[in-house]
Amino acid sequence: MLGNSVAQDLRDVMVDSLTSLTRQGLNIAVLVSDSTSTAKIAPFKQEFPDRLINVGIAEQSLIGTAAGMALGGFVAVTANAAPFLVHRANEQVKNDVCYSNSNVKLMGLNAGVCYGPLASTHHAIDDVSIMRGFGNILIFTPSDGIEARQVFAYALNYVGPVYIRMDSAKLPNIHDEGYIFRPGQPDILRLGNDITIIAMGSTAHEAVAAGKLLQEDGISADIISLPSIRPLEPSKIVESLCKTSLAITVEEHSQHGGIGSLVSEIIAEHGIQCRLKRLGFPEGKFAVSGPRDEMRKHIGIDAASVARTAKEMIK
Structure with missing residues (x-):
């Protein structure tokens, strides 16, 4: 929406x-x-x-x-x-x-x-x-x-x-006025079949923009935002991962302990055959100093980098 x-x-x-x-x-x-x-x-x-x-x-x-x-x-x-x-x-x-x-x-x-x-x-x-x-x-x-x-x-x-x-x-706004927040429910922003892109907070905007870039190349992506980390009902995520078998998580957060870890746990616990690429600050590393947009580009969580990663995974 x-x-x-x-x-x-x-x-x-x-x-x-x-x-x-x-x-x-x-x-x-x-x-x-x-x-x-x-x-x-x-x-x-x-x-x-x-x-x-x-x-x-x-x-x-x-x-x-x-x-x-x-x-x-x-x-x-x-x-x-x-x-x-x-x-x-x-x-x-x-x-x-x-x-x-x-x-x-x-x-x-x-x-x-x-x-x-x-x-x-x-x-x-x-x-x-x-x-x-x-x-x-x-x-x-x-x-x-x-x-x-x-x-x-x-x-x-x-x-x-x-x-x-x-x-x-x-x-x-990436939602319209008819949007209803439901605690525990993932927010499906865009439907696709080729790859799943999961983000949280402001990086949902990067994910939506990446989805549009991919669409121009004939690639359709499920875009999912996680406004509720706890509680979280994983069924919609499981359904998407089973459908696409390819997934990217996008977060302005360490790859450790954020939604990359969360989705990895879902894949493991549900026995899903899915390749996952976690995008965020490398585990065990501090964020570099500098303009925010440059940092996002540096670690590959800006829209263009997310789209490029998706294409590489699909190839």
């Missing part, structure tokens, strides 16, 4: 969702770690100043405080950069949120290599891997504003831990 070309920053959608649901009576408290500008949270702060808590640059305290707010009856939402949320507060996320089943929603802003030239200290290419390693936390990766709005609505009304991986780029 391809929508219009209106581009939206998912953080704007997040703030609008937080504000709207708070107006409707949801008992939301937003916590930041000196990340008010990163979260673009000013509109929420202006309307609900007593519901925004800034703990300063102290991510462990951020998560501990959020867990405490949840125990006090709030829907606690943390809004800060994914690399610092996931790494600095790793133990608190594991124990205070996941193990304790706290009603905390973790917004992983600027995930992947959104920070570009700021290099590996600011890159989050292992966040999905780390979160998948934790028990008792849902993991969502919206790809555009239409999907993100529904993801936020579900996550904020769900009682329990949630991690949402978010991009900072303005993304055009």
Whole structure:
């Protein structure tokens, strides 16, 4: 389902969702770690100043405080950069949120290599891997504003831990207004017969563009986005892999622990005869520093590289 070309920053959608649901009576408290500008949270702060808590640059305290707010009856939402949320507060996320089943929603802003030239200290290419390693936390990766709005609505009304991986780029819609987000369900963006291309988050746009390039050469691809990493019902993925016997995963993430690993597990557990090529940052490597589009091209997850890889696999 391809929508219009209106581009939206998912953080704007997040703030609008937080504000709207708070107006409707949801008992939301937003916590930041000196990340008010990163979260673009000013509109929420202006309307609900007593519901925004800034703990300063102290991510462990951020998560501990959020867990405490949840125990006090709030829907606690943390809004800060994914690399610092996931790494600095790793133990608190594991124990205070996941193990304790706290009603905390973790917004992983600027995930992947959104920070570009700021290099590996600011890159989050292992966040999905780390979160998948934790028990008792849902993991969502919206790809555009239409999907993100529904993801936020579900996550904020769900009682329990949630991690949402978010991009900072303005993304055009790849869905129309009739799209319905269903937790656990893969999102079939395009149907084909020759190869399956599976992506998550903003790389779904690269996958869709690659599908169009392949179509020009007479190659049809199943294009699948995974907005819901956990939960995940694999039947649609299994059906596609059995149909095409060739698959590519596309992610701005390490090849280890992300959707490349996830699809590999599905292939192994279901005994599928399928050749898989995982595209992403090589396992055991840090992301290089530089403009984001150049990094995507460097590791082969831009649309042209994905299409080229698909052609090579088919040949």
